[in-house]
Amino acid sequence: MSQPPVSPATRAVRAGVPEPVHGAPFRAGPVMASTYHLLGDVSGEWVYARNGNPTWTAYETAVGELDGGRALVFASGMAACSAALLALVQPGTTLVLPSDCYYTVRQVADRLHGVTVLTAPTRELADLAPQADLLWLESPGNPGLEVCDIAALAAACPGLTVVDNTTATALGQSPLALGADVVVSSDTKLTTGHSDLLLGHVSTTSETAYAALADWRRLTGGVAGPHETWLAHRSLATLGLRSAQACANALAVAALAEEHPAVLEARYPGLPSHPEHALATRQMSAYGPVLGLDLGTAERAQAFLSALRLVDEATSFGGVHSTAERRMRWGADAVGEGYVRFSAGVEATADLVADVQQALDGLPALAP
Ligand SMILES: Cc1ncc(COP(=O)(O)O)c(C=O)c1O
Structure with missing residues (x-):
């Protein structure tokens, strides 16, 4: 069904929802599976549920559309943040991080080995951005509510710019359109908004980053449950x-x-x-x-x-x-x-x- 141009709030109502089929429900239930029939060659989209699940795909289609990138769902916001830090930061490179961003993200960065971690308050990141192989931004910051210029900082960063968009959500701010390469979000917060589940996602415009993050999720395996993911998708309609x-x-x-x-x-x-x-x-x-x-x-x-x-x-x-x-x-x-x-x-x-x-x-x- 072709759609007229609509506002992001309207898009959130339909994002990731299948095309109408006579007699079909608007949205199928969660796919509760660990195992799929796999005959002969290891091919096709559904080979094993740590690699992929149709309920994830529906949610990823939705949040990817709202963010303007390609999305991967994770079991929590921290699973999404640590995937970005651990899969996209290489030993020998420089990570620039706000000293006033969400404290658990700072604790993960403290545990990185062989990486130069430079920190400054959100309001003073401009001096460090040109040295970053990976620049981490959080705007507005939690809990201090500092706001930084995403477009200017992303332009000054020679490497990847990652924005934690948890507080604003995809409807309040579009970091990828502002020039960031990767968005991370704790969907536990406003994105799903009912205080009844933990979830996170990463969206990116970089195919290389997407492949590294998908691989990280498959290898580390602490993946999102289909039921949480399905509930999250339902909540998007009221975002x-x-x-x-x-x-x-x-x-x-x-x-x-x-x-x-x-x-x-x-x-x-x-x-x-x-x-x-x-x-x-x-x-x-x-x-x-x-x-x-x-x-x-x-x-x-x-x-x-x-x-x-x-x-x-x-x-x-x-x-x-x-x-x-x-x-x-x-x-x-x-x-x-x-x-x-x-x-x-x-x-x-x-x-x-x-x-x-x-x-x-x-x-x-x-x-x-
Ligand atoms: C800005 C921000 N990023 C990431 C997270 C982590 O999210 P989660 O609690 O879903 O792991 C939080 C949690 O409070 C947060 O405030």
Whole structure:
């Protein structure tokens, strides 16, 4: 069925869904298989389920279409990130990594042997990009929400540029169109958005990178389950709706917090006060569901979290339920003790804003 030109949110509804066949369901169920009939030669697409699965292919077709590349699904976001780091970085080469990106990615980079790893804060990567055989970017950064110029940094990098697009998702930002070679995503977050599965994917415009990553997945074998992959594909149809509501809620909460006397700083790329607001507006089509609130001390942050009634205290982000946590309880990021990472869900905006307002109103005043 030929389709008119449509927006990415509309494309997400149909991406990877088969052509209509009379009497067939819109989407077949997950293919629960380890083994396929394999007669004679080892040929064809389905030889063994560690190599490939039709349910993976449907999801990969969908996320690849949304990213503008060729995709591979992985068992988690970290499986996707570590595949990119371990399959695409060679001994003797230079990896340039933000010192403020998702901390588990930094921990994997720390374990690379024979690789020169250069790090700098996201906002200072321009100096290192020309030395990179592989340049890792994360924009907006988790948890600090720094935004970097993907097109400029990719142009300055002589090697491969990889962008962790978890916070924005394929509907909020298109790193491959901006010149990056590889996108990685934790689809555990907003892409699937129901807090009920772990999944990740990599998309790339490079055939060489695709082959290396597919080989890595087959060799290491910690692959995605068909049921999770099928659920993830189902969730894609509502990504546009979920993202629109979550981003509207994030902006409303950030705007409230910015004006509230109990808050030292509200960080959100959609706020005009964010240092890279103009860049984010140019580079992103939605600012994402995550914001940061600096409440000064661990005690005030914890009191805020306890006072919220519609927001669950939990790690992770991008789910339909609003969640928040004091980020320094993990001890791994360069944020203050009172920094709360807040993930806006899809609740009615007025309800969420009222809940945040009452929780902030109840905090003791900041020491002058
Ligand atoms: C930016 C970013 N990348 C990757 C990951 C890893 O994803 P997963 O938890 O699905 O392994 C996370 C998880 O929080 C993340 O925030």
